[in-house]
Amino acid sequence: MSSSRTARERVRAELTREITDVAREQLVVDGASGLSLRAVARELGMASSAIYRYFPSKDDLLTALIIDGYNALGEAVENADAAVPRTDHTGRWLAVCHAVRDWALAHPHEYALLYGSPVPGYQAPQDTVPAAIRDTVVYGRIVSDAHRAGALNPPGDHPPVPPSFREDAARVRELMPGVPDDVIVRGLIAWTGLFGWISFELFGQFNNAILDRAAAFDHTMRCHARTLGLPA
Amino acid sequence: MSSSRTARERVRAELTREITDVAREQLVVDGASGLSLRAVARELGMASSAIYRYFPSKDDLLTALIIDGYNALGEAVENADAAVPRTDHTGRWLAVCHAVRDWALAHPHEYALLYGSPVPGYQAPQDTVPAAIRDTVVYGRIVSDAHRAGALNPPGDHPPVPPSFREDAARVRELMPGVPDDVIVRGLIAWTGLFGWISFELFGQFNNAILDRAAAFDHTMRCHARTLGLPA
DNA sequence: CGCTCGTCAAGAGCGGTGCTCTCGTTTCTT
DNA sequence: AAGAAACGAGAGCACCGCTCTTGACGAGCG
Numbered sequence: 001m002s003s004s005r006t007a008r009e010r011v012r013a014e015l016t017r018e019i020t021d022v023a024r025e026q027l028v029v030d031g032a033s034g035l036s037l038r039a040v041a042r043e044l045g046m047a048s049s050a051i052y053r054y055f056p057s058k059d060d061l062l063t064a065l066i067i068d069g070y071n072a073l074g075e076a077v078e079n080a081d082a083a084v085p086r087t088d089h090t091g092r093w094l095a096v097c098h099a100v101r102d103w104a105l106a107h108p109h110e111y112a113l114l115y116g117s118p119v120p121g122y123q124a125p126q127d128t129v130p131a132a133i134r135d136t137v138v139y140g141r142i143v144s145d146a147h148r149a150g151a152l153n154p155p156g157d158h159p160p161v162p163p164s165f166r167e168d169a170a171r172v173r174e175l176m177p178g179v180p181d182d183v184i185v186r187g188l189i190a191w192t193g194l195f196g197w198i199s200f201e202l203f204g205q206f207n208n209a210i211l212d213r214a215a216a217f218d219h220t221m222r223c224h225a226r227t228l229g230l231p232a
Numbered sequence: 233m234s235s236s237r238t239a240r241e242r243v244r245a246e247l248t249r250e251i252t253d254v255a256r257e258q259l260v261v262d263g264a265s266g267l268s269l270r271a272v273a274r275e276l277g278m279a280s281s282a283i284y285r286y287f288p289s290k291d292d293l294l295t296a297l298i299i300d301g302y303n304a305l306g307e308a309v310e311n312a313d314a315a316v317p318r319t320d321h322t323g324r325w326l327a328v329c330h331a332v333r334d335w336a337l338a339h340p341h342e343y344a345l346l347y348g349s350p351v352p353g354y355q356a357p358q359d360t361v362p363a364a365i366r367d368t369v370v371y372g373r374i375v376s377d378a379h380r381a382g383a384l385n386p387p388g389d390h391p392p393v394p395p396s397f398r399e400d401a402a403r404v405r406e407l408m409p410g411v412p413d414d415v416i417v418r419g420l421i422a423w424t425g426l427f428g429w430i431s432f433e434l435f436g437q438f439n440n441a442i443l444d445r446a447a448a449f450d451h452t453m454r455c456h457a458r459t460l461g462l463p464a
Numbered sequence: 465c466g467c468t469c470g471t472c473a474a475g476a477g478c479g480g481t482g483c484t485c486t487c488g489t490t491t492c493t494t
Numbered sequence: 495a496a497g498a499a500a501c502g503a504g505a506g507c508a509c510c511g512c513t514c515t516t517g518a519c520g521a522g523c524g
Contacts, residue, residue: 008471008521032349033265038510047474049513058511117264117348117435124436155388158455159464164444165451171441185455188448189425195437196428197420203349204356205427209403212396216420219397223390223417227459232391240492240500269482279503281484290482465524472519481510490501 016054018044020064024110027065031109037061062113067131069110074134076103081138089146090222090230096139097194097221104198111202115195133175136191140175143187143228147179152229158182183229190224197221248286250276252296256342259297263341269293294345299363301342306366308335313370321378322454322462328371329426329453336430343434347427365407368423372407375419375460379411384461390414415461422456429453 022043026035037058041048055061080099084091104111114132118124124132146152161169161181169184176187197220200206201213210216226232254275258267269290273280287293312331316323336343346364350356356364378384393401393413401413408419429452432438433445442448458464 012471036510037512048511049475050473052512053472112349115431115435115437117344124439129440156458157387157464158458159451162444162447162451164447168442168444168448171443185452188429188442189452189455189459192428192432192452193421193425194428196424196426196431199347199428199431200424203347205347207356208361210400210420211403212394212400215394215396216400219391219394220417220421220424223421226388226390227421232389244500268480270480280482281504282502284483285501468521468523470519470521473517475516476514478513479511482508484505484507486505487503488501489503491499493498494496 012054019051019054020061020068023061024065024068027109027113028107032062032113035062063125063128065110066113067128069107069114070128070131070134072107072110073100073103073114074131074138076100077135077138081142086145087149089142089149089151090225090232092142092145093139093190093225093228093230094218094221096135096142097224098218100135100194101198101201101217104202108202111198115199116203137175139191140172140187143183144176144179146228146230147176147183151231152183153231154183154186154229155226158185161185186228190228193224194221244286251283251286251293252300255293256297256300259341259345260339264294264345267294295357295360297342298345299360301339301346302360302363302366304339304342305332305335305346306363306370308332309367309370313374318377319381321374321381321383322457322464324374324377325371325422325457325460325462326450326453328367328374329456330450332367332426333430333433333449336434340434343430347431348435369407371423372404372419375415376408376411378462379408379415383463384415385463386415386418386461387458390417393417418460422460425456426453 019040022040023035026039026043035058037051038048040061041051051061055064076099077096080095081092084095086092143152165181165185169181172184172188173179176184179187197217201210201217206213222232251272254272255267258271258275267290269283270280273283283293287296308331309328312327313324316327318324375384397413397417401416404416404420405411408416411419429449433442433449438445454464
C-alpha cells in the first residue's frame with residue numbers, strides 16, 4: 001500500500017520541515033554563521049546525529065534554506081507585480097523594487113545569504129537556479145511587456161554594444177523576449193542598480209550619509225525607470 | 233630612551249604585522265569563515281593564546297583585515313585615477329571602474345569581506361570609515377571636477393528629488409563639492425551600479441547568463457558614464 | 465504468526481574551534 | 495638592583511561538524 005509507505009514518508013517530510021523551520025529561526029536570530037546543527041537538534045529534542053538522517057551536512061541544510069529564501073522573495077515579487085495593472089509598467093517596476101527592498105529589510109540575514117558573499121569555495125547547486133531566478137523572471141516580463149507595448153523611450157545615446165555582448169544578450173533575452181540589445185543593457189543596469197542599492201543599504205555602506213533611505217530609494221528607482229525608458 | 237622603548241614596540245608591531253599577514257594568507261585561501269586563530273598561531277609557531285596579546289578577539293583581527301582591504305582597494309583606485317589626465321573625466325571614471333573590478337577579481341575573498349554580507353550582529357567600527365571611503369573620495373572628486381568643468385550633460389529628465397533628500401544630498405555633497413541634487417542622484421546610481429554589478433559577477437548571479445563579463449562590464453560602465461552626463 | 469531487514473534515534477567519540485586562566489619568564493621602568 | 499608591566503606557553507572549558515556503533519522500532523514476507 002502506498003498509504004503505509006506514505007505514512008513513513010509523511011513523517012519524514014514533516015520532520016524535515018521542522019528542521020528547516022527551526023534552522024530558519026536560528027538563521028534569523030544569529031545569521032548564517034551562527035547556525036548550529038547541534039542547537040537545532042537541541043531545540044527539537046533530538047540527538048545531533050539524527051539530523052544527519054535528513055541533511056547530509058550543514059551545507060545541505062543551508063542550501064535548503066537558500067532555496068526557501070529565493071522562493072519567498074520570488075513569491076513576494078510575483079505578488080507585488082500581480083497587484084499592479086499590466087499596462088502600468090512603471091508601477092510594476094516600482095512595485096517590484098519595493099517588494100525586494102521590503103523583503104530584504106524584513107529578512108536581512110536571509111537576504112545576505114542570497115545576495116551577500118557565498119561561502120568561499122562556492123559552487124551554486126544547480127537546483128537553486130529555478131528558485132533563484134523567479135524575481136528576475138518577473139522583471140524580464142515587465143521589461144518585455146513595456147517594450148512590446150511601445151512604452152520604452154530611453155533617453156540619451158549609448159555607445160554601440162561590443163560584438164561579444166550579442167551572445168550574452170541573447171541569453172538574457174530568454175527572460176526579456178523581443179527586447180533589443182541596448183534595452184537589455186539598460187535592463188541589466190536597472191537590475192544591478194536595484195540590488196546594488198539594497199546591498200549598500202543593508203550592509204552599512206550608507207551609514208553616516210543617507211538617512212532617509214526609503215525616500216532616496218524610491219526616488220532612485222524612479223530615476224532608474226526613466227533611464228530604462230519607462231514613462232514617468 | 234625612546235629607542236629602548238621603541239625596541240619593544242617595534243617587535244610588537246612587527247609581530248602584529250606578521251599575524252595579519254598570515255591571517256590574510258589564510259583569508260585568501262579559505263575565506264573569512266575559514267580563518268582560524270589557532271591555525272595562524274600554528275603557522276607562526278606560537279601558542280594560540282599568545283595571539284590574544286595582539287588581538288583581543290577574532291573579530292578584531294578581521295576588522296584589521298577589513299581596514300587593510302579598504303586601504304588596498306582605495307590605493308588601487310587612487311593610482312588608477314591618478315594615471316589619467318585630470319580633464320579626461322570619462323577616462324578617470326572608467327579607470328576607477330576597472331580598478332575596482334580588477335582588485336575584486338584578484339582578491340575575491342577580501343572583496344566579499346568588504347562588500348559582501350557583514351557578520352550578523354554587525355556594527356561597523358568607526359575606525360574603518362576613513363579607509364572605507366577612500367575609493368568613494370576619489371569618485372566624488374571625479375564627479376565634482378567634471379561638474380565644475382561643465383562637462384556634465386545628463387540625458388533625460390528625472391522627477392524632482394523628494395524634500396527629505398536635500399539633507400542626505402548635502403552629506404553626500406561633502407564628497408562632491410558644488411554638485412546639484414540631481415547629479416548627486418545620478419552619482420549614487422552609477423556608484424551603486426558599479427558595486428552591484430561586481431557583486432553580481434563575483435557572487436555567481438551572472439552564471440549561465442553573461443559569459444564575457446569583461447566586455448559587458450566595460451560597456452555597462454560606459455553607459456553609466458553617459459547617464460551621469462559624462463561625454464563619450 | 466514469527467522473522468528478517470531497512471529505517472531511525474541515541475550516544476560516545478574525534479579533531480577542531482574561540483577564548484580564559486594561570487604560571488613562569490622576559491623586558492622595560494624607576 | 496628591585497619592582498612592574500608585558501609576554502609566551504600550556505591546560506582547560508564549552509562549543510562545533512561529523513562519524514561510527516549500538517539498540518529499538520515497524521513494515522513486508524514466508
